[in-house]
Amino acid sequence: MNQECTKSFNPYYPILNDTTVYAGWTSTGSSGSIDVSGHIVTFNAAPGLTYQVVGTGDRAVSFTVSVMDGYRFDMDSIQASIGTTKISPVNGVYTLSGITKDTVIEITGDRLYNVSYDMSNVSISSEDLGKDSLSVSFSPSFGWSGISLKVIMGGADVTSQFVDGSSVDISQLTGDVIIMAQADFPWIYVLFIVIIVAIALVAVLLARKRKAD
Numbered sequence: 001m002n003q004e005c006t007k008s009f010n011p012y013y014p015i016l017n018d019t020t021v022y023a024g025w026t027s028t029g030s031s032g033s034i035d036v037s038g039h040i041v042t043f044n045a046a047p048g049l050t051y052q053v054v055g056t057g058d059r060a061v062s063f064t065v066s067v068m069d070g071y072r073f074d075m076d077s078i079q080a081s082i083g084t085t086k087i088s089p090v091n092g093v094y095t096l097s098g099i100t101k102d103t104v105i106e107i108t109g110d111r112l113y114n115v116s117y118d119m120s121n122v123s124i125s126s127e128d129l130g131k132d133s134l135s136v137s138f139s140p141s142f143g144w145s146g147i148s149l150k151v152i153m154g155g156a157d158v159t160s161q162f163v164d165g166s167s168v169d170i171s172q173l174t175g176d177v178i179i180m181a182q183a184d185f186p187w188i189y190v191l192f193i194v195i196i197v198a199i200a201l202v203a204v205l206l207a208r209k210r211k212a213d
Contacts, residue, residue, distance in 0.1 A: 036061045036099050045107040049073055060097035063105075070112050074131075077108040114176045121183035122147055137167040138181050146184035153177045 030045040037059045045051050048071030055062040067073045078087045080096050081104040087094045096105065110132055117124070125139040138147050147166045151159045154175020162170045168179055 034061065036103075039099050040102045041096075041099060042102075042104045043107065044104065046109045047071070048111060049107055049109045051107055054093060057097075059099040060095060061099065062093050062095040064093055065107055067109065071109050072112050072131075073107075073109045079106045079108075080104070081106075111173075113173045116176075116178050118178065118180045120181070122181040132173050134168065134170045134173060134177060136179070139166065140183040144183035144185075148182045148184065150180040151177065152180075 030047070030050055031043060033040050033042045034053055034056070035041075036056050039059075041061050043051050043053075043063070045065070048068045050066045050068075051063050052066070053061060053063045065073055065078075075089060078094060080087065082096075082099065082101065087096055096103070115129060115134060119138075121141045121144045122138050123141060124136060126135075126137045128135040138149070140147055149159065149163045149166070149168060150157070151162050151168055151170075153162075153170065153173070156175075158170075162168050170177070
């Protein structure tokens with residue numbers, strides 16, 4: 001029953017004297033505001049993230065962040081307009097103190113996208129999946145030559161935008177990615193067959209010549 005709302009009011013406890021009860025609350029969701037020591041603190045959470053205020057004190061507010069499946073939360077990406085550039089967590093609880101004016105807390109995150117491959121006689125020679133980008137290079141299996149690539153991102157064919165030879169470079173992921181890679185006809189095997197056939201023909205001709213002699 002104190003002003004900081006650190007003690008809960010028990011409605012079953014007998015009241016024997018004049019008593020002041022203060023209202024306390026928690027805020028949760030992707031956006032919202034709360035009064036902290038006479039100042040308005042506004043939360044803005046990126047899609048896929050939600051916050052929950054778990055406590056307030058003298059010019060301070062503590063909150064947690066929940067991340068939905070398919071999203072990623074960067075713990076260094078909480079920004080406050082009062083000038084604090086980083087809020088370190090303690091057991092998963094983030095605390096912003098020194099609130100002396102109306103404040104906006106931005107909580108940012110990233111959408112995670114699935115990257116899958118459908119390869120035929122092709123292997124990945126290098127891959128770099130960054131925070132929101134993808135760079136991957138392919139090489140044909142032994143005996144195969146050339147590579148045909150097709151890239152589907154977010155259900156759309158974006159091959160012409162992000163394919164360069166035998167590599168794919170996407171600087172900004174905007175959806176799930178499917179990369180189809182297929183090596184061209186194995187000309188080296190054809191060459192081997194031609195050589196073998198030629199050797200066989202030569203052997204046959206030499207054998208006939210011996211018989212003729």
